[in-house]
Amino acid sequence: MVSARRADTRWVTRLIPVFLAGCVGLVTYVIVKRICLDYLSASENRPGTAISLLVLYLVFFALMLLCYFRTFFVIQFNPGVTPLGPKAIEQERNGKGKRRRERDLEASVRYEARPDDNPDSPGLEAFYSKDVFVCDTDGRPRWCSSCCNWKIDRAHHCSELERCVKKMDHYCPWVGGIVAETSFKFFVQFTFYATLYYIVVIVTAVIYIESNARNEASIDGFAVAVLAISALFGLFTFTMTATSVRYILVNFTTVDYVKSKTLVHQLAIRVPRGTPSCQDYPVITYPLPKPVPGQAAASESSCSRDQLATRSFAIVKTEMGENPWDLGFYRNWISVMGDNIIDWLLPFTLSPCVSYESNESFYEMGPLVQRLRARFHLPELSDELQKSEMGEREAEVIHGV
Ligand SMILES: [Zn+2]
Incomplete structure (x- = not known):
């Protein structure tokens, strides 16, 4: 079932660009040739109007195409997927050389329901080396049973x-696949310029039809068809632009929005080492203890350097609808669109949130984390602790870690 649906989706994804090219080709023929050149410029002798409309048409057409291809190629070649876990990679390797349909079938049965119990599980350290991450009830990161790997914050x-795709937004057959963190900025730019493009087309077609009516000439069927197509697509792209801008301003993805009314985030927030679990919150300490036969817990026998390298996290829940990544309208906007107007308007640089530069969390978190610290009375990471950690890092260097 899944593989049949995926095959259908692939066909739809291939056919839609052909359909779009047909529509844009028809619109270009009618606007440029029939209306601007043949009618306004030649018959009506209004070259000024014809040139103004042509320039506007071509500028927005070029910008729309540029953003479209940027979105399309990013989706094809840099869709923002997370790595597979070792077991899934092994299955992928075994499946190489098989036909696509068989691979699809295998992918749909690739399944590891239980999270990896190994304390040194590949990729786990990337979570507990941050100060905050999204976790499951037991304090470990979320697990993807299909990718057989840990899910980073906001991946679905x-x-x-x-x-798993980072900051997955939605599947869009119009741009050839999954819109996610690497392509969302370009996608919004595309829908924005497409809206302006269709507005120019609608205005041009209305001028033409109205002029025909005034001269009591017969109404051109081509112009009516173009007007209908543009009104439909224009309304659609305008709605997409408005919705996307709204999500950017509140730092939501479409996936977040669909779940937002009932969504509660569970976060592991770093607390001083040795903070005990209490009624308000349990505490988990990393690296997780190694199970050693005959001993209750290996952490007892760990050497002192390992104990120094441990990090403790309180496991807390947000209220329903609270968004830990909400940084305020302006910073939310910058995290996706970039910090200058050139980046906002042109589809060249990737969104700043793709860089993962912060040591604190995968994506920058807003004031909610501090509010949660206060709400649950979490002990602050004191200066003293930070100093001891600097010592710990030096110790690591000495031990050659
Ligand atoms: Zn996955």
Whole structure:
């Protein structure tokens, strides 16, 4: 079922660009040739109007195409998927050389329901080396049973790609696949310029039809068809632009928005080492203890350097609808669109949130984390602790870690 649906989706994704090219070709023929050149410039002798409309048409057409291809190629070549876990990689390797349909079938049965119990599980350290991450009830990161790997904050498993996708937004057949963190900025720019493009087309077609009516000439069927197509697509792209801008301003993805009314985030927030669990919150300490036969817990026998390298996290829940990544309108906007107007308008640089530069969390978190610290009375990471950690890092260097 899943593989049949994926095959259908692939066909739809291939056919839609052909359909779009046909529509844009027809619109260009009618606007440029029939209306601007043949009618306004030649018959009506209004070259000024014709040139103004042509320039506007071509500028927005070029910008729309540029953003479209940027979105399309990013989606094809840099869709923002997270790595598969070792077991899934092994299955992928075994499946190489098989036909696509068979691979799809295998991907849909690739399944590891239980999170990896190994304390040194690959990729786990990337979570507890941060100060805050999204976790499950037991304090470990979320687990993707299909990718057999840990899920980074805000990643969602996409059944079309059979992979977890970072800041997955939605599947869009119009731009050839999954819109996610690497492509969302370009996607919004595309829908924005497409809206302006269709507005120019609608204005041009209305001028033409109205002029025909005034001269009591017969109404051109081509112009009516173009007007209908543009009104439909224009309304659609305008709605997409408005919705996307709204999500950017509140730092939501479409996936977040669909769940937002009922969504509660569970966060592991770093607290001083040795903070005990209490009634308000449990505490988890990393690295997780190694199970040693005959001993209750290996942490007892760990050497002092390992104990120094441990990090403790309180496990707390947000209230329903609270968004830990909300940084305020302006910083939310910058995190996706970039910090200058050139980046806002042109589809060249990737969104700043793609860089993962922060040591504190995968994506920058807003004031909610401090509010949660206060709400649950979490002990602050004191200066003293930070100093001891600097010592710890030096110790690590000495021990050659
Ligand atoms: Zn996954």
